[in-house]
Amino acid sequence: MIVKNPNEIKSSEITDEKTYLNRRNFIRAGLLAGTTLATAGVYRFINPPPPKEVVTAEIQNIIQPPDFRAEEKLNSFEEITNYNNFYEFSTSKTAVARRAENFVTRPWAIEVGGLVQKPKTFAIEDLLKFEQEERIYRFRCVEGWSMVIPWVGFPLKKILDAVEPLGAAKYVAFETLYDSAQMQSSFSAGIDLPYLEGLRLDEAAHPLTILATGLYGKLMPNQNGAPVRLVVPWKYGFKSIKSIVKISLTEKEPPTTWNIAAPSEYGFYSNVNPNVRHPRWSQATENHIGEYTRRPTLPFNGYAEQVESLYSDMNLKKYF
Amino acid sequence: MTDIKFHKILIFINSLVPLALLGWDAFFGNLGANPIEFFLRTTGVLTLLFLLITLAITPLRKYYGWNNLVKYRRMLGLYSFFYGFLHLVTYSIFDKSFSLSAIAGDVWERPFIAVGMLAFFLLVPLAVTSTNAMIKRLGGKNWARLHKATYAAAVLGVIHFWMIVKSDVFYPLLFGLILAVLLGYRIYAASNKLKKKLAANHTNNTN
Numbered sequence A: 001m002i003v004k005n006p007n008e009i010k011s012s013e014i015t016d017e018k019t020y021l022n023r024r025n026f027i028r029a030g031l032l033a034g035t036t037l038a039t040a041g042v043y044r045f046i047n048p049p050p051p052k053e054v055v056t057a058e059i060q061n062i063i064q065p066p067d068f069r070a071e072e073k074l075n076s077f078e079e080i081t082n083y084n085n086f087y088e089f090s091t092s093k094t095a096v097a098r099r100a101e102n103f104v105t106r107p108w109a110i111e112v113g114g115l116v117q118k119p120k121t122f123a124i125e126d127l128l129k130f131e132q133e134e135r136i137y138r139f140r141c142v143e144g145w146s147m148v149i150p151w152v153g154f155p156l157k158k159i160l161d162a163v164e165p166l167g168a169a170k171y172v173a174f175e176t177l178y179d180s181a182q183m184q185s186s187f188s189a190g191i192d193l194p195y196l197e198g199l200r201l202d203e204a205a206h207p208l209t210i211l212a213t214g215l216y217g218k219l220m221p222n223q224n225g226a227p228v229r230l231v232v233p234w235k236y237g238f239k240s241i242k243s244i245v246k247i248s249l250t251e252k253e254p255p256t257t258w259n260i261a262a263p264s265e266y267g268f269y270s271n272v273n274p275n276v277r278h279p280r281w282s283q284a285t286e287n288h289i290g291e292y293t294r295r296p297t298l299p300f301n302g303y304a305e306q307v308e309s310l311y312s313d314m315n316l317k318k319y320f
Numbered sequence B: 001m002t003d004i005k006f007h008k009i010l011i012f013i014n015s016l017v018p019l020a021l022l023g024w025d026a027f028f029g030n031l032g033a034n035p036i037e038f039f040l041r042t043t044g045v046l047t048l049l050f051l052l053i054t055l056a057i058t059p060l061r062k063y064y065g066w067n068n069l070v071k072y073r074r075m076l077g078l079y080s081f082f083y084g085f086l087h088l089v090t091y092s093i094f095d096k097s098f099s100l101s102a103i104a105g106d107v108w109e110r111p112f113i114a115v116g117m118l119a120f121f122l123l124v125p126l127a128v129t130s131t132n133a134m135i136k137r138l139g140g141k142n143w144a145r146l147h148k149a150t151y152a153a154a155v156l157g158v159i160h161f162w163m164i165v166k167s168d169v170f171y172p173l174l175f176g177l178i179l180a181v182l183l184g185y186r187i188y189a190a191s192n193k194l195k196k197k198l199a200a201n202h203t204n205n206t207n
Helices: A017-046 A077-081 A157-163 A257-261 A304-311 B003-027 B035-064 B067-095 B100-109 B111-128 B132-138 B140-146 B149-164 B170-206
Strands: A109-114 A120-123 A133-140 A145-155 A171-176 A196-200 A210-215 A229-231 A244-250 A285-288
Touching: A017 B003, A077 A145, A109 A157, A120 A157, A133 A210, A133 A229, A145 A157, A157 A244, A196 A257, B003 B035, B003 B067, B035 B067, B035 B149, B035 B170, B067 B111, B100 B111, B111 B149, B132 B140, B149 B170
Parallel strands: A109 A244, A145 A285
Antiparallel strands: A109 A120, A133 A145, A145 A210, A171 A196, A171 A244, A210 A229
């Protein structure tokens, strides 16, 4: 008896060469398209497009004092709100806007105390009752980039006057909110939180120094330091502390976050100074957001005329 | 077309995808507020990524016996060089306006630039000697010895990345750990080989 091999393939079942090649080409085309799409997907996942713009409410009755207008072109709202250093949310400047989307900033208050006659807590509603001014300032980050931003706010001096600093008060310390439930900072962020900053009392009382409540005529977007932040235009951006909850007048120079992290790189003063080198970024030139070549950086970020006298007896290379 | 040839095309096209998307986003103005910084960072990360993939070929081959992988190594190495070249060109043109004195000043004042430059210039002879003709001319052994410079370039590349980061070292650390595993495997394999050789010598002598 002939036992037929049950596994034997009938010649009629063999795929002819042409079909085989077609099928192989089909699979190959599929692999090519599939892997390309997957690679593109991974790229897009790592580099997502900016989130939808969140439009905040208009600030009413803003005045425009003529002394604080820059002749330069303003950076766009989109640029200003999608390129932020706010380590409490993310160490990636382009990720902050998305991470800060649900940041709750009401109710909010700043507690002002320390060496003052009349310690006082200012609710955000109180702060918005001060006359709101538009201040168009250059903003220079220590990382070598800059923008021109139309802030809204009022001089910090108004707060200082309200609490009446004591004679012993020489410095002003600031503190950012740190709420780990809302702010998922990277475990590897590398700085201690809450974020701390400080100014000398005369710097704090300078007419250029403001508490900013908004930009482009609207309440401060979360990613830019809602609801209220400091803006000191002649210093590197990290001095302009965001989302302030505490201001304290002190006798001694207060500790500041970046100075604690790397004292040789970030001084207490951190005035914009093209003559003081930094190991990572050129401070002689800057990349102005919206331009494709670097421009020279000006001493005190272009505010030398207004602020130079504050430092007349100081070696600014030593006290950088 | 053989499978190898098809796989080469597959890798070639996929490796170009990031550049294509960078170009696409640049054309439509979607690289973000600071397009130069984004382009610089992305090409830099891609350089290191391709260097790590290239260095993963040998361990994978030896561990899993996937010997065909070596056929794709040259292309992956050249992609690392290619993205490194784009990284350096972007820096030179946009960040330094092609001014050699500005670049020299940067190398002098900022050690991370010097380290990155050194890493790139280590890759140049490797790219030049990547052709079959050059391998023949150098001889396999010499060629392999020369191409060990990849290890140094990768270590310098990770250090360069580490130094530019302001305070969050997560990504340089991740790249560094992967590199440590890939180089650690080689040290482990080499020491094993040495042990065997010594053991063999020992038995020969006692006999």
